Amino acid sequence: MSALSGGTKTAEKRPSRLRRLWGGFSIILESRVGTIGLCIIVFWVLVAIFAPLLAPRDPLSQDSDAINKGSSEQYLLGTDQLGRDILSRLIFGTRTILVLAPLSVLASVTVGTILGLTAGYFGGLVDEVVMRLLDAIMAFPTILLYLIIIAAIGPSAVNVVIAITFVGTPGIARLVRSLTLDIRTRDYIRAAQTRGEHPLYIMFVEILPNVRGPLIIDALLRVGYAIFAIGTLGFLGLGLPPPTPDWGGMVAEARKFIWTAPLNVLWPILAITSLVVGLNLFADGLREETTRYQ
Amino acid sequence: MFRFILRRLGFMLLTMFLVSVVIFLVSEVAPGDVARHILGQFATDDQVKLLRQQMGLEQPLYVRYFDWLVGNEWRLRNKVDMPLVYTKARPKDEIQWWAEESDGTLVQWKYKTSSGSLEQIRIAPDDSREVVDFEGWKTRDDGSQYFWGVDTAGHVVLWVKNVEGAGSGPAAAGRSLGTSGGQEYYPLKKGLLRGDPGISLRTNRPVGPTLARRLRNSFSLALIAFLLIMPIALALGILAGLREGSALDRSISLFSLITTSVPEFASGVFLILVLSFWLDLLPGASVFVDDTAPLQQPKLIILPVLTLTLAEVGYVARMTRASMVEVMNAPYIRTAILKGLPYRRIVFRHALRNALMAPITVIMLHVNWLVGGIVVVEAVFGYPGLGLYMLDSALFKDVNAIEAGAMVMVALAVGTQLIADIIYTFLNPRIRFT
Numbered sequence: 001m002s003a004l005s006g007g008t009k010t011a012e013k014r015p016s017r018l019r020r021l022w023g024g025f026s027i028i029l030e031s032r033v034g035t036i037g038l039c040i041i042v043f044w045v046l047v048a049i050f051a052p053l054l055a056p057r058d059p060l061s062q063d064s065d066a067i068n069k070g071s072s073e074q075y076l077l078g079t080d081q082l083g084r085d086i087l088s089r090l091i092f093g094t095r096t097i098l099v100l101a102p103l104s105v106l107a108s109v110t111v112g113t114i115l116g117l118t119a120g121y122f123g124g125l126v127d128e129v130v131m132r133l134l135d136a137i138m139a140f141p142t143i144l145l146y147l148i149i150i151a152a153i154g155p156s157a158v159n160v161v162i163a164i165t166f167v168g169t170p171g172i173a174r175l176v177r178s179l180t181l182d183i184r185t186r187d188y189i190r191a192a193q194t195r196g197e198h199p200l201y202i203m204f205v206e207i208l209p210n211v212r213g214p215l216i217i218d219a220l221l222r223v224g225y226a227i228f229a230i231g232t233l234g235f236l237g238l239g240l241p242p243p244t245p246d247w248g249g250m251v252a253e254a255r256k257f258i259w260t261a262p263l264n265v266l267w268p269i270l271a272i273t274s275l276v277v278g279l280n281l282f283a284d285g286l287r288e289e290t291t292r293y294q
Numbered sequence: 295m296f297r298f299i300l301r302r303l304g305f306m307l308l309t310m311f312l313v314s315v316v317i318f319l320v321s322e323v324a325p326g327d328v329a330r331h332i333l334g335q336f337a338t339d340d341q342v343k344l345l346r347q348q349m350g351l352e353q354p355l356y357v358r359y360f361d362w363l364v365g366n367e368w369r370l371r372n373k374v375d376m377p378l379v380y381t382k383a384r385p386k387d388e389i390q391w392w393a394e395e396s397d398g399t400l401v402q403w404k405y406k407t408s409s410g411s412l413e414q415i416r417i418a419p420d421d422s423r424e425v426v427d428f429e430g431w432k433t434r435d436d437g438s439q440y441f442w443g444v445d446t447a448g449h450v451v452l453w454v455k456n457v458e459g460a461g462s463g464p465a466a467a468g469r470s471l472g473t474s475g476g477q478e479y480y481p482l483k484k485g486l487l488r489g490d491p492g493i494s495l496r497t498n499r500p501v502g503p504t505l506a507r508r509l510r511n512s513f514s515l516a517l518i519a520f521l522l523i524m525p526i527a528l529a530l531g532i533l534a535g536l537r538e539g540s541a542l543d544r545s546i547s548l549f550s551l552i553t554t555s556v557p558e559f560a561s562g563v564f565l566i567l568v569l570s571f572w573l574d575l576l577p578g579a580s581v582f583v584d585d586t587a588p589l590q591q592p593k594l595i596i597l598p599v600l601t602l603t604l605a606e607v608g609y610v611a612r613m614t615r616a617s618m619v620e621v622m623n624a625p626y627i628r629t630a631i632l633k634g635l636p637y638r639r640i641v642f643r644h645a646l647r648n649a650l651m652a653p654i655t656v657i658m659l660h661v662n663w664l665v666g667g668i669v670v671v672e673a674v675f676g677y678p679g680l681g682l683y684m685l686d687s688a689l690f691k692d693v694n695a696i697e698a699g700a701m702v703m704v705a706l707a708v709g710t711q712l713i714a715d716i717i718y719t720f721l722n723p724r725i726r727f728t
Contacts, residue, residue, distance in 0.1 A: 033548065136309045139708050143666035144684065144700060148317060151688035151696075152324040228557050235559040236673055236685060248559065255563050255674075262571050269560040280555040 034285015040278025048094040055088035059245045069261075080250070080264055081257055089245040090271050096157075096246050097275070101226040104161040108168030109219050113211070115169065116176025117203045121184060131177070134170035142167055146229070150238040157240055160233055164226050175218055179211045217287060224279035231272045247272045299712065306708040313704055314486075314697055318359050321693045328495050328691050348449060349495060350481040362492060362697065365485030367391070370450045373442040373480075376401075378450075380484050383417040389500065391448040391482045392417070403428060403443035405453060405476065412441065412453060431455055444482070448493070451476035491698035496690045501698045505683065509702060512668055512679035515595060519602040520664075527607045528650070531614025535649065536641065538619050547615065550608030558667050562601040562674035569597065579676045598675045605667050610653060617652040621645050654717065665703060 029035050047054060062082045069079045078086050119130040137145070149163040183189065184207070192202050233239040234248020242249070247268040254264035329345040330337070346352050350361065360366075367378040376393040383392060383400050392400035398419040403412050414428040431439035439455035454477050484490035491501040534546040553561075569575050576596055621627065622645055630640045669681030676682070680699060687695035 033551075135305075136312050139306075139309050139704060139711070140313065140700075141665040141703050141707055142663070143669045143681075144703050147669075147684055147688040148320060148696065148700070151691060152320040154324075154326075224555065228555075231557050232559055232670055235557075236670070237689065248557075251559060251563055255566075258563075258567065258571060262567055265563055265567060269564050273556050273560050276557065277552050277555045280551055284551055 031285035037281030055091040059088040059092040093245040104164035107165040112172025116173040120177040120180025452478040492694040496692040527610035531611040535615040535618025554608035558670040613653040618649040621649040
């Protein structure tokens with residue numbers, strides 16, 4: 001998503017790019033599934049942006065008179081085990097997840113791109129060492145990596161981002177490497193080498209722009225997976241520390257009180273499900289339409 | 295082919311080695327002290343230090359790593375001057391460390407806090423057990439008496455006679471550490487390479503048997519889920535792939551996309567809410583009485599299996615569909631249709647065999663995801679499997695348990711990839727004959 005907004009900025013200077021962006025946009029609107037996904041995403045992004053205006057009360061304030069109460073006029077979706085307003089926590093939880101997920105994808109795209117470009121461009125021993133290390137990471141069950149990383153460095157927002165970055169990097173590095181291997185043999189790279197350009201210049205100015213397309217689609221897919229992972233980590237108690245409103249953590253908490261307040265568990269489930277489904281519908285629509293255009 | 299398999303096995307061992315080193319390093323720099331964690335906030339620093347020593351944590355990192363990897367009883371036997379064996383002294387006993395005398399009698403030593411002396415537990419080869427006072431102290435130059443022996447909790451211990459401060463060791467969190475009075479402790483290990491993953495810091499019991507039981511539980515869960523997922527997913531994928539673009543295809547694809555997007559914890563808790571709470575049909579947690587096999591209480595595993603199925607079916611179905619669509623558009627299928635072969639025959643004889651090749655290998659590669667799903671599902675339902683064991687151990691920083699579990703998981707993941715490659719080679723003649 002950050003990649004898209006970055007595109008908008010440069011687009012203002014050059015109108016042809018803006019049109020191209022709109023072209024890409026209308027591709028998504030042609031797919032019904034993609035449009036639905038986009039609507040869901042836009043809905044949650046708006047909720048996140050306007051959270052302080054939308055939330056009826058403070059997500060952290062506790063009301064000892066209303067503990068695990070069902071929905072009422074005062075508390076639209078009821079209260080949790082500490083008497084906090086569930087609706088407000090849901091609304092503020094959107095912010096947590098919609099900041100952390102793109103951030104961790106951006107981080108793994110950055111690290112993965114650098115590794116992939118280096119391995120692909122230089123080849124030989126560098127390639128062998130980097131790729132074997134990344135293979136070793138990929139051989140590892142993802143969830144186990146999360147467990148070990150978070151257990152080692154402790155649960156916090158930054159550490160969740162680090163863990164997801166670490167897990168996501170090998171896949172991106174492989175993608176970039178395979179694209180780089182192809183591009184490296186092109187004539188314009190030869191030309192740049194003959195001109196005596198610095199390898200860094202060739203990697204980031206000549207190769208990187210040509211890797212961008214597949215990379216952006218891959219990154220979009222990964223945002224959905226990052227949200228999935230953040231929710232799961234929160235549920236397992238490896239996510240954000242308690243007072244922060246976090247959907248996964250809310251499910252874990254509410255599940256303990258499923259017999260007294262059964263509906264409390266339903267709202268965060270619906271929230272995270274709709275967001276992940278929305279992102280996947282969007283990414284699927286995008287993939288389908290772009291492959292059709294090619 | 296043979297060299298290929300050997301190379302992959304080598305890669306697997308290398309991966310396991312790297313992973314084990316990394317986990318050791320990571321657990322070293324991790325904040326928080328496991329001894330402090332066990333003893334609680336109110337233990338004195340001396341007590342914490344003693345427990346750290348008893349757990350072997352006061353030794354340098356590389357010593358601990360090699361002890362963990364290849365064991366240390368062959369090194370520590372020089373201190374005790376007797377062969378050390380890890381065995382069941384009598385058929386019904388638990389497996390323990392003993393020193394072995396020349397006639398086959400197994401001995402351990404125990405410190406008596408009241409008198410400051412040692413007693414010896416002797417088990418003769420005919421299984422008779424006796425406890426005798428021990429007077430085999432050795433004397434140092436300065437006159438103090440000392441003795442190196444094996445205690446009842448698997449340490450090599452240095453005892454010094456009548457020394458100030460040889461109090462009892464900390465007995466915390468309801469566990470008697472079974473050892474006291476010593477000056478130096480070295481926990482005995484047989485080493486992972488020789489089949490002993492060590493003692494769990496969390497439960498103070500050997501990791502091996504627990505891990506085996508947990509692995510069996512997880513395996514039966516995964517197997518049942520797998521047997522349910524495969525036919526459903528393949529059928530859905532083939533149906534959708536045969537009618538590309540039809541309403542049936544679209545709804546199956548949408549269903550697959552949505553079910554794979556939903557995190558397991560969300561669908562699991564949702565199923566508990568509906569089937570267990572509102573409809574009251576099934577128990578919402580899979581709590582087994584200690585050692586019963588999961589298959590003996592089928593009702594308890596319905597919800598976990600259902601959750602796993604829901605999460606995985608869509609992925610396999612999508613793979614199958616994509617592969618089926620590709621095959622059905624291939625020239626040889628068009629030829630078969632134009633030849634006037636019956637549709638049924640085209641699908642079953644010509645299309646299916648080729649279409650199933652891709653999904654089968656992809657599914658094997660998908661095992662990492664399945665493992666992830668199982669960890670979450672086990673956490674949701676409290677199912678006593680490997681995943682929950684790993685989660686609990688990670689939260690406790692129980693290095694031995696994490697290491698052992700990680701080795702099992704990596705071997706599983708890399709092993710299935712290898713099997714997938716081999717199967718693919720046998721299914722695909724183009725590779726087999728080149």
